[in-house]
């Protein structure tokens with residue numbers, strides 16, 4: 001990880017703040033090419049689209065595979081405000097993105113969401129999902145967790 005990675009992670013936290021302001025869960029993701037250009041960004045849309053698969057990273061990968069070919073995607077980095085869940089890790093893998101940088105870990109997210117039925121955390125580290133694939137995906141994180149937690153402050157309502 002380098003200082004540029006931290007800048008892009010902070011941008012992903014901004015996207016997560018926007019998702020929350022737009023009535024969704026506080027998650028956001030960015031796709032950045034090898035020249036350091038942000039080529040796509042996506043918010044979580046679970047509430048407004050009434051779509052249980054509307055996670056930020058899955059929305060990003062759906063767009064990415066429509067807009068770009070897999071050779072290009074292999075040169076990009078996906079930045080996300082929270083570690084990708086198992087579902088999103090699958091989408092990242094199938095889409096051929098080879099580098100992921102995340103802020104908040106899934107395990108730390110679980111300490112915030114507790115037993116809130118809106119987020120029954122699937123606590124499976126993305127590294128474990130990627131390790132089962134046939135092609136490597138480099139993963140960096142957690143990073144900036146204290147900043148990442150702020151985006152979730154007061155959002156989740158554990159029973």
Ligand SMILES: Nc1nc2[nH]cnc2c(=O)[nH]1
Pocket residue numbers: 025027028044054055056057080081082083084085119
């Ligand atoms: N990383 C991530 N985790 C989630 N858990 C629930 N929704 C999301 C999402 O959009 N992104």
